[in-house]
Structures are given as structure tokens and as C-alpha cells.
Amino acid sequence: MEHPSIIFKIVCPDRPGLVSLLTSWISNYGGNIKHSDHHTDQDAGLFLSRIEWNSNNESLNRDEIYKEFEKIADAVNGQFNVNYSDEIPNVAIFVSKQNHCLIDLLWRVRNGELKMKVPLIISNHSHLENIANDFSAKFVHIDTFKTDKTVVEDQFLNLLKEYDIDLVVLAKYMQILSDSFLKKFSSIINIHHSFLPAFKGGQPYHRAWKRGVKLIGATAHYVTEDLDEGPIIEQCTVNVSHRDEVDDLIRKGRDIERIALARAVRLHLNHQVFVYNSKTAVFD
Incomplete structure (x- = not known):
């Protein structure tokens, strides 16, 4: 059974290597990226990223994913959200x-x-x-x-x-x-x-x-x-x-x-x- 897509969004101060940092963690977790969009607002000095991906792991631990992204966001002084494609508000x-x-x-x-x-x-x-x-x-x-x-x-x-x-x-x-x-x-x-x-x-x-x-x-x-x-x-x-x-x-x-x-x-x-x-x- 295919897992729902995971949608990760982050806004943080811009610096080199951010895309690599995010995509490498997803890859190491067994993720397959479906969409990857990034933007740098040079006037504000901000980096914005939205990555939608699927996990190849047999079980999807949403708490674990959130905590790991929380660590990444803290490391880059960013604000983030994690959502899933099966959420119906x-x-x-x-x-x-x-x-x-x-x-x-x-x-x-x-x-x-x-x-x-x-x-x-x-x-x-x-x-x-x-x-x-x-x-x-x-x-x-x-x-x-x-x-x-x-x-x-x-x-x-x-x-x-x-x-x-x-x-x-x-x-x-x-x-x-x-x-x-x-x-x-x-x-x-x-x-x-x-x-x-x-x-x-x-x-x-x-x-x-x-x-x-x-x-x-x-x-x-x-x-x-x-x-x-x-x-x-x-x-x-x-x-x-x-x-x-x-x-x-x-x-x-x-x-x-x-x-x-x-x-x-x-x-x-x-x-x-x-x-x-x-x-x-x-x-x-």
C-alpha cells in the first residue's frame, strides 16, 4: 500500500547548502521526491522551500518525521510545517x-x-x-x-x-x-x-x-x-x-x-x- 505524500515547507535565513541538507535527509530516510521547489528572497535574505515526497519505508512514523524536521529547522533557524496528502480539512x-x-x-x-x-x-x-x-x-x-x-x-x-x-x-x-x-x-x-x-x-x-x-x-x-x-x-x-x-x-x-x-x-x-x-x- 502506497503511503500518502509528505509535504515539507520551511522558511529560514538563506545560506549555502540548504537544498542539499534537506534533500539528503529525505534520501537517507528512503524518500522519493515528487516535487521540489525553492526560492530565495534576496531582499529579505530568506530561503523558502517546499518538498513533496513519498517514503519507501514499510511504516510511516509521522511523529518521527516531525521531530527530525524540527531538528533541521532548529539548526537553520527556520519555521516549518509538515503535512500529508491524505489530510482532509x-x-x-x-x-x-x-x-x-x-x-x-x-x-x-x-x-x-x-x-x-x-x-x-x-x-x-x-x-x-x-x-x-x-x-x-x-x-x-x-x-x-x-x-x-x-x-x-x-x-x-x-x-x-x-x-x-x-x-x-x-x-x-x-x-x-x-x-x-x-x-x-x-x-x-x-x-x-x-x-x-x-x-x-x-x-x-x-x-x-x-x-x-x-x-x-x-x-x-x-x-x-x-x-x-x-x-x-x-x-x-x-x-x-x-x-x-x-x-x-x-x-x-x-x-x-x-x-x-x-x-x-x-x-x-x-x-x-x-x-x-x-x-x-x-x-x-
């Missing part, structure tokens, strides 16, 4: 009224394109409950307009804990999460309907139309305390013209919002994203 999707990103993500999960489970969908409107039912996800409607924000976010946190959620995806959730919430749960991906850093905030398509832009975009990024400033994972664009009205920009935007968000979630699930110095390196 629990993901909660937050939505408001728009359904296009939600339906697209759920369809990709059902079709096997996204390796995740979606046990929980949270919304500040009740409109999309039927979609959650169709995909056997628990739908929770919490009225964010009539309830104090602190109370609402405490309910969010309790639900995330109850359903053992690893990642939250804001699939057109049109509310701002507080700094307090983000300090308690920070693994969140958002889709913003503009090519950031242009047109941050609300109604970006309306503002883009008024400026007569010839290109609009969608940006999937990690959520931070600074609105629409989080590290960018994926961006998509589409051409527009003087013949397009605001509704045309919104229609075209929905298409690229779906694509950008799905790509970002997939990259995150595959452990292909490095976040450092308020930006990302994506090994795709």
Missing part, C-alpha cells in the same frame, strides 16, 4: 446573499477538485439555506444586523470549534470581521471583487466603471486586521470596454471571482502558499 464557508462562489466551491468539492469537507455554512441572510441542504452542509443563519457584533462573533467561534474547522472561506460574505475575532481565528481566505490594491472597499465595479477602466479583476487573499490588505494568493482579470455598463462588469466579475477563489483555496489546501513579510510566494 474541515472548511466553513461564510456567505451573504450572492450564491455564485458558494455553489462553485461546493460543486468542486463534490466533483473531487477540492480536497476538503464543508460541514458548516454560516450566513447573515437566510437566502442560501437550500443550497447548503443540497450539499448536506449545516446552514446557520445569524442575524448580524439585530445582534451585537461581539455576541455574533462569539457564536461564530463556538461553531468553528464545534465543527472542528481548520479554514474559513469568505465566499462573498459582505461583513467585516473584527480584530478581536481575527486574533482568535486567523486562517481565513476572502474573495474581493477588484484587482487589489485598486478599488479597495465597497462597490469596486461601480467605481471602476466611472473611471472607464479597460480591465477588471478579482483577488483572493488571506484576511488580516487591515481591510483588503491581506497577503494575496491569486488574482484573475478580464477585459471590459466602453460598451459595458456596471451590470456587465458585475456579470463578468462573477466569473473571475469564482475562478480566483477556487484557485486560492486549492493552493492553500495543497500547501503551496508561503506567507512572509505581509506577502506570499506561491509554488504552483
